Amino acid sequence: xxxxxxxGAVASxxxxxFTLASRRRRRFTRHRLGHIxxxxxxxxxxxxxxxxxxxxxxxxxxxxxxxxxxxxELIRHKGRWIGxxxxxxxFNDAEFWRVVLRTVAFTAxxxxxxxxxxxxxxxxxxxVSRVVRIALTTGLVLVWSMPVIVAVDIWRWMxxxxxxxxxxxxxxxxxxxxxxxxxxxxxxxxxGVFTLLIVWGAIPFxxxxxxxxxxxxxxxxxxxxxxxxxxPWAVFREVTLPLLKPIFVILTSLSIIWDFQVFQQxxxxxxxxxxxxxxxxxxxxxxxxxxxxEYGLGAAIAVVMVLFMFAATLVYLRQMLxxxxxx
Amino acid sequence: MKARYLVVALLAAMxxxxxxxxxxxxxxxxxxxxVVWLQNDAQNGWPEAVALANRNFKAQHPDVDVDVQYQSxxxxxxxxxxxxxxxxxxxxxxxxxxxxxxxxxAGAFKRLTxxxxxxxxxxxxxxxxxxxxxxxxxxxxYYAGARAVIYRKDQYAKAGIKSTPKSLSQFVADxxxxxxxxxxxxxxxxxxxxxxxxxxxxxFVYDYxxxxxxxxxxxxxxxxxxxxxxQALNQVKTVFKSLTRASRTTDExxxxxxxxxxxxxxxSFIGNGWEWPYALDAKLGNPALAPVIGAYPMPSxxxxxxxxxxxxxxxxxxxxxxxxxxxxADWIKAFTGNAxxxxxxxxxxxxxxxKLLAYNASNPKLAPxxxxxxxxWFVPTSPNWANVENGNVLQNxxxxxxxxxxxxxAAANSASKQxxxxxxxxx
Numbered sequence: 229x230x231x232x233x234x235x236g237a238v239a240s241x242x243x244x245x246f247t248l249a250s251r252r253r254r255r256f257t258r259h260r261l262g263h264i265x266x267x268x269x270x271x272x273x274x275x276x277x278x279x280x281x282x283x284x285x286x287x288x289x290x291x292x293x294x295x296x297x298x299x300x301e302l303i304r305h306k307g308r309w310i311g312x313x314x315x316x317x318x319f320n321d322a323e324f325w326r327v328v329l330r331t332v333a334f335t336a337x338x339x340x341x342x343x344x345x346x347x348x349x350x351x352x353x354x355x356v357s358r359v360v361r362i363a364l365t366t367g368l369v370l371v372w373s374m375p376v377i378v379a380v381d382i383w384r385w386m387x388x389x390x391x392x393x394x395x396x397x398x399x400x401x402x403x404x405x406x407x408x409x410x411x412x413x414x415x416x417x418x419x420g421v422f423t424l425l426i427v428w429g430a431i432p433f434x435x436x437x438x439x440x441x442x443x444x445x446x447x448x449x450x451x452x453x454x455x456x457x458x459x460p461w462a463v464f465r466e467v468t469l470p471l472l473k474p475i476f477v478i479l480t481s482l483s484i485i486w487d488f489q490v491f492q493q494x495x496x497x498x499x500x501x502x503x504x505x506x507x508x509x510x511x512x513x514x515x516x517x518x519x520x521x522e523y524g525l526g527a528a529i530a531v532v533m534v535l536f537m538f539a540a541t542l543v544y545l546r547q548m549l550x551x552x553x554x555x
Numbered sequence: 556m557k558a559r560y561l562v563v564a565l566l567a568a569m570x571x572x573x574x575x576x577x578x579x580x581x582x583x584x585x586x587x588x589x590v591v592w593l594q595n596d597a598q599n600g601w602p603e604a605v606a607l608a609n610r611n612f613k614a615q616h617p618d619v620d621v622d623v624q625y626q627s628x629x630x631x632x633x634x635x636x637x638x639x640x641x642x643x644x645x646x647x648x649x650x651x652x653x654x655x656x657x658x659x660x661a662g663a664f665k666r667l668t669x670x671x672x673x674x675x676x677x678x679x680x681x682x683x684x685x686x687x688x689x690x691x692x693x694x695x696x697y698y699a700g701a702r703a704v705i706y707r708k709d710q711y712a713k714a715g716i717k718s719t720p721k722s723l724s725q726f727v728a729d730x731x732x733x734x735x736x737x738x739x740x741x742x743x744x745x746x747x748x749x750x751x752x753x754x755x756x757x758x759f760v761y762d763y764x765x766x767x768x769x770x771x772x773x774x775x776x777x778x779x780x781x782x783x784x785x786q787a788l789n790q791v792k793t794v795f796k797s798l799t800r801a802s803r804t805t806d807e808x809x810x811x812x813x814x815x816x817x818x819x820x821x822x823s824f825i826g827n828g829w830e831w832p833y834a835l836d837a838k839l840g841n842p843a844l845a846p847v848i849g850a851y852p853m854p855s856x857x858x859x860x861x862x863x864x865x866x867x868x869x870x871x872x873x874x875x876x877x878x879x880x881x882x883x884a885d886w887i888k889a890f891t892g893n894a895x896x897x898x899x900x901x902x903x904x905x906x907x908x909x910k911l912l913a914y915n916a917s918n919p920k921l922a923p924x925x926x927x928x929x930x931x932w933f934v935p936t937s938p939n940w941a942n943v944e945n946g947n948v949l950q951n952x953x954x955x956x957x958x959x960x961x962x963x964x965a966a967a968n969s970a971s972k973q974x975x976x977x978x979x980x981x982x
Contacts, residue, residue, distance in 0.1 A: 300662065305640070410803055410804055
């Protein structure tokens, strides 16, 4: 160190002239200072990254949500302050509340299905042979690694109005006449397709993470429960589930965040022109911003959306902190 | 300890939330290059006109390159907004004539002097009007288009249709004959009419004397729920129900209707002049259809008259952000001169000048569209109109009608209310 830093070497020569006691005291304070500063220094890079990619855009978004920011303002790079008028406008908009309700319901369905199916597959992975497990895991990883746009294009072909393989298969299986069936003519079946697409894409992450968690459950606890006469469902509910609770909480919060802001899947599948029955909050915000050129309104919707998600995760955060205290 | 990990995980999650962003163009103007945004119709329909303009421009400015970037109608305004915000908009942009007023009103374009541009005394009036705001010029007319019925002569003959229909009721009756002859094939449409095809549907409305909106005392009012409009929309519903098997939730460009027609299971469709040659395209279409393809103006509900067609078209403008205004103007001059405009007309459009109209009338492939163009309608001239288009208001209404999600009356009422609100915003 001293070879690399000549100033340090000079300093240590100067130091030798101090008495032993003062040197000891200096060392002590220096050590303490380092002890206090080190965590902050270690946190600094992460804080800087978060500041650049999260805090600044958030600041701009919140700022814009209190401004009249249309095309006129966009060209001049300057918004006009209008207080909470944007918020008043969206809260009085019946369409907005329909969109909120639709988004919440859609998220609830997607997250529940993802968690249940993901956990079921994780449990299955524990039971099957090595070969099957590797095949299954490979499949899951392939799905997980597929870019969203590619996945949407594949699904789009499967449910294509004219050439969809889903239509062909269902017709061949005599489920009904699905020749030239338009899945998106009815928003219920349309959202059915989107639910399948989202859940399909989200299962791998949940399944693999829960599987990793299951592998950590002490075998003796499970055996003890079985010896005590617990049936498999009871073992899962009374032993496995409580042990894996932290994992489930994190997975559920992440899934809520991901599914609540679904955008590309609907946008790409419906040729970037979804009818209003397919608006989710993310699409509605985009629509207000980029299609109607009301960027202030769009920003207000986005802010409300972030608050919704923050509230959802806060509930879990509190629950977790409580759980942490007990342990 | 666990709680601390959770906080980290949540922070990571919040970062993920912020990751959705819109992409914009990155075309910072440099000396030695100008960037031109044209719609992909030029790429598909009249690439020769673009090449010609570039050659002429290059002869004038040997050290300046032209970077033509093709855009699609669905997303070009979004990209343009993002580029304006980022300060790197193109030097020349094509806009649909119904999209111009929103951007002119917001001050997005450089003001132009009319005299240097070719044929500026004989520009088509309809297009010239769309380039003006408060009496000032902000754009240069590029081309106009009119729609007519493009049809299969052989199928009409086999279905026993002796001459092209002269009234709307005849058109529907002929369509039913086609369905009888070919309709056993579940993929066949007598008229390919996708659910979101609002340009064609609104022609019905204007034919019956309806309008999308009217202006009274400075206020706009959506009028798609007028008795005339409702009557017209019921006719559109008949076409959806009995003459077409096109998807009720797609538009005329996804998939391209001319290419669907080229596949052979379509008797007719309402298309622009350029869609005729596009259907015969050697790579994408079917050149074998050349002897059996024809066109006629869409007939009105009044016998012997034509249904008004949307006077579509495009203009070229120079965004305020450009640093190369005179180069941009020179490129526009090269692209709207007689040579390039003749190429554009040859591809099935109506050139920007009345001087070249004879060209269309004398060509059997263009004449039906030129005749159709005599009766036309245009969208309400409000700066907010583009928001009605981009807000999918008309598409939402038509999809509701086509799929039976709402009655014609309920769908029209809801659309009218939205149109009234959007057109009066900020007024």
